Amino acid sequence: WDEPIIFEQSRPGQRGIAVPGPGAPAVELPDSVRRAAPPALPEMSQLHVLRHYVRLSQESLGVDLNVDVGQGTCTMKYSPKVNDSFARAVAELHPLQHPDTLQGVLEIYWRLERMLAEISGMARVSLQPGSGSAAIYANIAMIRAYHAARGEEHRDQVITTMFSHPSNAACAKTAGYEVITLMPDADGYPDIKALRAAVGPRTAALLITNPEDTGIFNPRIAEFVELVHQAGGLACYDQANANGILGITRARDAGFDLCHFNLHKTFSTPHACGGPAAGACGVSEALAEFLPGPVVAEQDGRFSLVTPPRSIGKIRPFLGVTPNVVRAYAWIMTLGAEGLRQVAETAALNNNYLMHKVLQIPGASAPWDRRRIEQVRYSWQELSEETGVHSEEIGVRAADFGVHYWTSHHPYLVPEPFTLEPTESYSKEDLDEYAAILAHVASEARTDPELVKGAPYNSPIHKIDPTPLDDPRQWAPTWRAYVRKHLA
Amino acid sequence: WDEPIIFEQSRPGQRGIAVPGPGAPAVELPDSVRRAAPPALPEMSQLHVLRHYVRLSQESLGVDLNVDVGQGTCTMKYSPKVNDSFARAVAELHPLQHPDTLQGVLEIYWRLERMLAEISGMARVSLQPGSGSAAIYANIAMIRAYHAARGEEHRDQVITTMFSHPSNAACAKTAGYEVITLMPDADGYPDIKALRAAVGPRTAALLITNPEDTGIFNPRIAEFVELVHQAGGLACYDQANANGILGITRARDAGFDLCHFNLHKTFSTPHACGGPAAGACGVSEALAEFLPGPVVAEQDGRFSLVTPPRSIGKIRPFLGVTPNVVRAYAWIMTLGAEGLRQVAETAALNNNYLMHKVLQIPGASAPWDRRRIEQVRYSWQELSEETGVHSEEIGVRAADFGVHYWTSHHPYLVPEPFTLEPTESYSKEDLDEYAAILAHVASEARTDPELVKGAPYNSPIHKIDPTPLDDPRQWAPTWRAYVRKHLA
Amino acid sequence: MTHPYIPNAEPGVRAEMLAAIGAARVEDFYADIPPELRLDRPLDLPEPFVAEHDLVRHMRSLLGRDTGTEEALSFLGHGCYPHHVPAVCDEVNSRGEFLTAYAGEPYEDHGRFQALFEYVSMMGELLEMDVVNVPTYDGFQAAGTALRMACRHTGRAKVLVSGAVAADKLSKLRDFLAPDIEIVAAPVGPGGEMGEVVLDDTFAAIYLETPNVYGVVETRGRELAELAHAHGALLVVSADPISLGVLAPPAAYGADIACGDIQSLGVHQNHGGGQAGYIATHDDEPLVAQFPSRLFGIAPTTVPGEYGFGDVFYERTSFALREEGKEWVGTAAALWGITAGVYLALMGPQGMREVGETILARTRYAMDALAGAGLRVLHDGAVHFREFAVEVDDAAALLDRLRAQGIYGGVPLDDRTILVCVTERHSIADIDRLAAAVASARRADDEGGRR
């Protein structure tokens, strides 16, 4: 489709929907609050609005359509359609209804909390955060409250690793912490010597992912936790990459005090173009009193809301992103313990199989010769040096074949990176096809690098010139800005 | 997408859904009824089934996606999404529930029946038929029962016109009638002299569309009806083309005894790739006792089911295609009398505007210089004679630009035909765009006829060789036939 | 206000278009309609709910007066069945592309053609037959057309129809086979199967259903096929496809035409709007020539290895030949065909076997449970699939009592007979609940009787 910007389709007098009339006397507004001129929104009939968005939807690739293994670290697994039907069933619930009228969702919250506690080994779980990053932030806020409650406000440093998600560093900074980032050692593990040097009386917490975004599991993770504990800090586990270790190993068993899951990665809720998502914070008994409130309590089969005594307060409005809580609950309930373990094992199997295939492509490598769990950060450094084609260009060319391939991995510690995470959802044939696309593009890079650099050829649009996006005189973050700067 | 046949994606051991186990002792089947070998259905995971069909859906063009004016006579109007939500609300109703538990749908049937009676001028309406053709058949069955009840079984002929839908002729033939088809006269109207010659003591009924599929309204329609009545026959109005005359003129007012509507054309229910649809039969008081049963009766605000005394019986199972009855009811209820008239007038306006544009394209013509209501059967005869490009080829080439263009108009009384019906749903810009596509392809036909003949270029597949489809040794109406004949 | 569904009703654009055409008023387009046929008043229709929300409120208040089978515990079947509908079926058939498509060519609608071709192909595997139609309206129509096909094929005008057929279906057959085809009813044997029948060479077909209206699985298919064939007639068998993961397909015992309804394959009950009919035969040209429906087939394209699709043997149809075609063809129930295809692909051979086994076992469990509750179960010795009949003193009274407890106990076949339907959706607990409610209703009746 060559679909114009929606404003270009506006025709005066058209409308997409009619609104109930007041049925009561009109209210006269004082000038100070009355809108002077109507907003220049598009005017279109209903079919035309629908057609526009249906066409745009067809110009987007979701899990439903492609072999979505190329958005590494994002765990693009199948989000079952039946769970969407359960999510729709809560569409017309209001969050502040009396709990007597909400026993169903409250029970689901309570059950999912118990299940995630079992999966992580933690004592209590909050399902309030609206995403993984928000859960990281909530964990940091609890860490802050914990130390404050003990009079240890002087702990103003958090330690993280370079291959933990940037939100660990960024959320900690937002919460007022100084951030110390451990680089990988020569083996690709977080550098334990650097940790030893970093911990001390100012240490509030360690924020760490494991396996990291490289797919490498740090076997000395318990030792890391122990070092931080000895210094009086807390250990907080970013479990965004939990998909390969469900039922295999648990956060609490390695000594962690806090952890979080992304329901939209590990527990199958849909990514929805980037949210709504949902995060879960798990904490040990010692931190339970700091959880964001309210949480669901159960007594004699009745469910009610209580706020923990020293709650950090609200992370977001209301109880949580209920449609996703419902979906995640249903997903676990159709798999059970045995199913979750199959998820993990198959995610690891798929990843190792795909790695086996990718590493057969000349020019592709996986830095550090370590085992991988559920994903791998690869490098085209060799191919790039040989052909001058960059990883990003390979990604755009791969899109011509109907797949994603994501390269945003700042900072580019791994040169010419790409990260693949096949999850448990894809078949052997899917992985073969994805590897074949990469092999094909890599071979194009050798035989006809300009072809690859000129991509895309199979997109609604052609190669983008990004320079205006970083130039304040030219950038156009809205249509009105574009009209003003470029069409006036 | 280059999507393989689903059987090619089968992998042993996979499954798309799990089934509840028996939970009770198994039943042993005797050999005579036990299936010997499992059916060779595809074995696929759920995501893979979903992905396959989502891709196929993207390779189909619905009203939601295109300027769907090229499937003339099919009235491809906007089917409002909100009405789908009402249709979903009846998904889990069983048709044989006690009427006390079905008061809502029964009331909707009753109300829609009353509204269609008002729109057509008829006394009673049945909503049982599953489509327009089924409604035609039901009308013929009522005609047969009517004559039989009067001891006039000797009436064994029905009269129809060449530009009435083929189902009028075909259904009459199926019901045992001899079919007499009136050809258009030099003015494009059904030939009244031929009608005079045809009517007589053997005449059971006239089955006629008006406006016909040419878009021409027969101004002497009342005279046609009168002639048939004088001969003792009934007059039955095929109102498949009613979209341009809603609120303008009514079947009963022209003297008709029976008529039918297609809810999926005039009343916006979706075409659904070719059904489920729904038809409505309207009849005069004299024929009401023959209606298919049951119909809904109302007393003191309670609704029940009754079967008319001399009912022809069942046309299809149960009461009707309820999801579409609900949709059609909701559609009328959001428009009202004034809205329906706007529908009609706008359908006529759009059609005349598009005709104005199309007739400006050199080589296009609209046989018979008559006014048109809601559609036009055009001809490329001139263009075809000049360039050797046929209407069907123009249609395939037009599809490259993302629109439909339908040419199945047997018999080809109008040479090199195409039929456009813009309905009320499309904007002026849509019609301009469609006309521009036709003009572009027509000009291609002149400058580069081979280009047009070689189309499609923008389809998932290339030009089809249809010969095997008519050759019993080669045809493959199923995959198993294909495997046997072509892959074995 | 310009209605959201009618863009060109907007006065400005309307005037612009009229000007372009050179017409003064929209009335001009209607000049051919004589004044005496013109409606000189607005239609007398209810005030509309133009605002979508007002319409929603209105519809919700109407539809809220229904109590469906998800709120009540329903054992209603009799042609419309409460099987589980996989969410993926709904996802696919509610995709706007499929829902609003119609009659495009095999290029821009390649996906529609492929989806329907795959549907008929999967049905072909289930039925072990090579030719399956794009769905007709429903199982009634499929049966009617199958019998007309048999008559056209044999040149005869008499059919022997199983007596174990629903009354409504028989009504449809009588209407649809009139005026030229005679229906002879076969007796029902004491076990609930088709009884002894006599055939002669004037019959075009024997028509059998399995499971039949009583849920009884017919075991004498092969014998009847041989009888039919011995007289130059065809065996037409109506079989519910959801049974065919465990039951032998009609072709396996010699049927010439299989037919039936596919509502059981992933389509909601829809208050009876979910029906769709299949008809299948072997790849036998003279019989294939009798199909009125569209048949989709694979065709090569200019690119080797690529699959295109198209109509097989189009010249049979009324689209091509008007009254000289076979019966008629038109919009019927294609979307349910696509849906049934999705269902079969999800289920695969394993799922179809399992669902059949579950239904067989639970049907038997329910028969035993209701017998235990004191009802007489008809044809108890036969194999039942999904349905069985029970005899009671007063069907309406018992059903009323059950309904008061939120149970739709079954479909009354007559004053004393109730047809009970059990599928994989009914848990053992559901069946036990029915049996307990029946037992308690009978106790209440007994007590009422004693008073």
Add this chain to the structure above:
Amino acid sequence: MTHPYIPNAEPGVRAEMLAAIGAARVEDFYADIPPELRLDRPLDLPEPFVAEHDLVRHMRSLLGRDTGTEEALSFLGHGCYPHHVPAVCDEVNSRGEFLTAYAGEPYEDHGRFQALFEYVSMMGELLEMDVVNVPTYDGFQAAGTALRMACRHTGRAKVLVSGAVAADKLSKLRDFLAPDIEIVAAPVGPGGEMGEVVLDDTFAAIYLETPNVYGVVETRGRELAELAHAHGALLVVSADPISLGVLAPPAAYGADIACGDIQSLGVHQNHGGGQAGYIATHDDEPLVAQFPSRLFGIAPTTVPGEYGFGDVFYERTSFALREEGKEWVGTAAALWGITAGVYLALMGPQGMREVGETILARTRYAMDALAGAGLRVLHDGAVHFREFAVEVDDAAALLDRLRAQGIYGGVPLDDRTILVCVTERHSIADIDRLAAAVASARRADDEGGRR
């Protein structure tokens, strides 16, 4: 049995893949996990419902214990609002392409970029501002970030926050602005608007809401903007976009940052899961630099006239700079942004004006009706949009009485104050029903009191 969600758990393919890799067992991949960290037992989770239908039954039985706002008559708002959701909004946001997409590039996800660019562009028209973010989590987060933006922009660490803010939102702000930013609460004036405030040059911003927590429309925006600007501070205004068809957008009276929640624009209440936050500013580079969220902009392609899309000023973000970025960015609420875009496109300028007028009129009608029923309506002299507070003797008791009649009467702000919400979804009859129920509950109380 191979689970339908895990194709490669099938033993055959698993063995084949292991062989290809050269691994003996899946265990090999976990060799880096030390034995003492390995869970030596299965997880203790409930028995699963593997069959989809069993899962559906389980979920339905749980969810059936809720009584939602379509069954009851709800006047609950307080941050989550029952506006009409056009069916087209649901149709678009349930399209699998959007629902399951995430972070593709602007080529294969061109449609996602365009839909979000169009959303921010339509919000820009409504707000009369040139820069609008891809949605953050919710209005709480938007307010917190807007205030942090103001602090970063001014280099100050103190903000004046309207006292007419929801308690939960204040809790969020306290948490989110900790530890470095001080919150000073402004008084609420007797009319329900922000009261008199004193500012000095240490303040980064004044934070105002309109309509505020009491539904009161603030009328002194321009004055507060001038006050803020006079002290080198910014005016941050949280405004519900659904009011902006009739109410002046914050930019019109001098606000520097607008923020709020877009749940009102075509998103269901979703038990509070439908929230999404917007933040908007003028196209002022230093302020734009403070956005943590993604900003999408138009970019040219190699083909003249073609529109591509991409991230504006990506180097602000934590994706690019980790802790040196502005706050953080990640998955938030993009789908609700697309949905709000669909809503605004459907409504257009006319619809937005009309819905605002309807809400204004019905809110006033409800205030008068409840006053007529004997309740004291707070801030009765102010202009109210959608919400107002009433004072009662015992909020919980009254709400319990109403709930027993199927009415969710409002949100208790404290023991004696109830916040009532009225939208275009509430008919006049609904409001009358509430007033009648309130009046009757009060009569019952009076009688109870007399006894």
